[in-house]
Amino acid sequence: MVFSPLSRDITVDVAIIGGGIAGMSVAYFLSRQGKKVAVIDDGVIGSGESGRTTAHLTYALDERYYELENLHGRDGAKLIAESHNAAIDHIESIVRKENISCDFERVDGYLFRSGEDSEEEPLNKELDTLSRIGRKEVRLVKESPAPFHTGICLHFPLQGQFHPLKYLSGLAQAIIQRGGKIFTGTHAKDFNASGITTDTNYTINAHDIVVTTNTPVNDRLQMHTKQAPYRTYVIGARIPKDSVTKALYWDTGKNMGGVANPYHYVRIQPVDETNDLLIVGGEDHKVGQAYNNAYEKIEQWTKERFPMIKNIPYRWSGHIIEPMDSTGFIGRNPLDKTVYIATGFSGNGMTHGTIAGILISDLILEKKNPWADIYDPARKSFFAVKEYFEENLNVVKQYTEWLKKGDISSTDELASGQGAVMRKKLSKVAVYRDEQGIVHEFSAVCPHLGCIIRWNPKEKTFDCPCHGSRFTNYGKVITGPSNRDLNKLV
Ligand SMILES: Cc1cc2nc3c(=O)[nH]c(=O)nc-3n(C[C@H](O)[C@H](O)[C@H](O)COP(=O)(O)OP(=O)(O)OC[C@H]3O[C@@H](n4cnc5c(N)ncnc54)[C@H](O)[C@@H]3O)c2cc1C
Ligand code: FES
Known part of the structure; x- marks a missing residue:
């Protein structure tokens, strides 16, 4: 979605930098509450990771809930599950309220073991935790409906999927209808507490600034020691219509060290009368640190499991920001009063981005929100995580490249x-x-x-x-x- 670039100085209540799911959700929720908002993006709306996403909508997160319970306690894990589940409900109700045709539908999710050799225990452990934190609808089942043998898996009913760009387009229309402004091709160069300056030297004066640039470009160091960037790869394969049961499928992945636990993620997107698109992702690695044969590996993995593939017309990759304590950072930028950030979404950015819309708008409107502490960018829980030291040591090692x-x-x-x-x-x-x-x-x-x-x-x-x-x-x-x-x- 293309809008005109900013071509004069303006004043609004809230300036939002970045027109992905997070920025557009913040703008949407605030404009519904009567705030004057302006969103800028230096590409077009959805040209960042939100346009590359595979758009699974789920509270079955990249990190297991038993790990989240260790890190954030039982109440914390419960709030995390509730917030992601609420995000899916909010997306569904926005789609209805604003009449957005974005192929939103409820689908079930299945988490299965990566291979015959991987243990059953983590699934049982996960089920116990999910039950303890109130997600009693999740069950252990003998098989998923996938066309290959998954063995026992966790069944998450009524998750969701949608077309992210169509959804963002609907949000854009709704924001504009409520008087909001959107500018694309507009790069924010400088940030301060009272606004931003673009590289064309126009200013947006605002009481509050929200930086939703996936990884915060206003923050020099602090946030970047708490999260790590990974690259993930996707293929889109044509398959005969209805040849694979529509659902979200995830394997448990492999622990490769560091904060990411790369896994395969699969969903089905209807295309036309005769074809569906099988969208399969995975093979993540740290940005700039390994260029393995990711596409070849995903293709092989997919062909072994989905023999009905006709051809593979699409391949793409994108950026995932992994928080060290497995939970996004959404709220006030540490040490700032009127600057907010949303980052560290892991592979669950559609729901994290929607949570950012709800939570940041509540913070700006000075409403209490039960999720504020768990997502607080200034929280300290990541110090307890060994990956915090591993990942930062890994960064230090990269400087030897100078020699x-x-x-x-x-x-x-x-x-x-x-x-x-x-x-x-x-x-x-x-x-x-x-x-x-x-x-x-x-x-x-x-x-x-x-x-x-x-x-x-x-x-x-x-x-x-x-x-x-x-x-x-x-x-x-x-x-x-x-x-x-x-x-x-x-
Ligand atoms: C391949 C892939 C698959 C994924 N699958 C899923 C999935 O199935 N489910 C899920 O929930 N999540 C998934 N994710 C994660 C999710 O897509 C992201 O976390 C989410 O899109 C991030 O949204 P965002 O709004 O924070 O950032 P973005 O969508 O990246 O938006 C940031 C915007 O900021 C703009 N920008 C940056 N700097 C400036 C500046 N200085 N001035 C102006 N504009 C600027 C950029 O142009 C960009 O448009 C996936 C990600 C990838 C890459
Ligand atoms: S991204 Fe931090 S030094 Fe390059």
């Missing part, structure tokens, strides 16, 4: 359409040879906190292995926390 040789020693080694990082005396330079053979050079030092970026051959981007900033082959920032492009040298 290493480059990928190539001369740009003569670079083929057209390829990039690399090379050493030039004491500095490191990112180089890219375009299809015309012209070499473009940038500083390889990430503008965020000085890590050395790496070439990602799969997506032809330069990625930072520290906190996940990503840049195009021409050095333009596409994902924060860097809010600036690479320094151009030649």
Whole structure:
């Protein structure tokens, strides 16, 4: 969804930076309460991760509830489940109220073991915890309706799915109908307590600022030590209509160390009279730190289980922000009074983004909200987690890249359409040879906190292995926390 860029100074009650599910939900809930809001996005609405999502709507989260209970206590785990369940209900009621055609439907979810060798115990443990925190509708069943043998699995009734871009389009219309403003192609350059300035030097003066840029670009360090960026991969395969029972399917994944526990996630999207689309994701890895054969691995996994596949027309990838204590950060930016953030959504950003809409609007309207403490970005629970130390140690190790040789020693080694990082005396330079053979050079030092970026051959981007900033082959920032492009040298 494209809107005009901001072309003058404006004053509103609340300025919202980032037009994904979080920003648009905050704008929607506030505009319903009569607040004057403006949303800006430097792409278009939904051009971030919300346009790449596979859009499972569920309270069966990436992290198991027995882990959440350990971290946040029984009441905390209960509130987390309730909030994600409420988010699905809110999405459903918004779809009805605003008459949004976005293919929303209720579907059941099934969590099964990753392989015959993985243990049954975690499923039993999860069931016990879910029952203790009041989710008695979840049951252990012998099989899922998937067309392959899953063995016993947890059945989560009445979860949901929708088309995220159609939903965002409906929210945009509803926001505008209530007097809200939306500007796209508008980059927020500077942030302060009374507003923001764009890179075209217009200002939005506002009493409250909400930064919903997936990973907060207004925060230099604090939040980025509490969460870690992962890349996840998806394929879309054409299958005969109704050949797979419509449901959400997840395996329990593998513990690879670090905060992410990569798993496979599957859903079915109706396409036309004869076809459905089987959407399968997984094979996550830390941004900038491994470019394995993710698509090939997902394809293999899928073909082994879904022999009815006709072809695989779609492949895409995206960014997942993993919080160290497995719960999103939604609320006041630490040390700020009128600046709010929403980040650390893990693979559950559709519900987290909706929770952000409800919670941040309540905080701005000074209404009590029972979820405020559990999602507070200033909470301390992540200190208890060993992954907090592991992930930050991993970041520190990335700085040794400064001492290493480059990928190539001369740009003569670079083929057209390829990039690399090379050493030039004491500095490191990112180089890219375009299809015309012209070499473009940038500083390889990430503008965020000085890590050395790496070439990602799969997506032809330069990625930072520290906190996940990503840049195009021409050095333009596409994902924060860097809010600036690479320094151009030649
Ligand atoms: C492949 C994939 C599959 C996923 N599957 C699921 C799923 O099944 N279920 C689920 O719940 N979640 C899923 N997720 C997670 C979910 O998609 C994300 O957590 C969620 O979309 C994040 O929403 P957001 O609004 O925080 O960020 P985004 O949607 O990324 O929006 C942020 C916006 O901020 C803008 N922006 C950034 N910096 C600036 C700036 N300086 N000025 C102006 N604008 C700026 C960007 O252009 C962007 O549009 C998935 C994610 C991926 C990548
Ligand atoms: S993203 Fe933090 S140093 Fe690059």
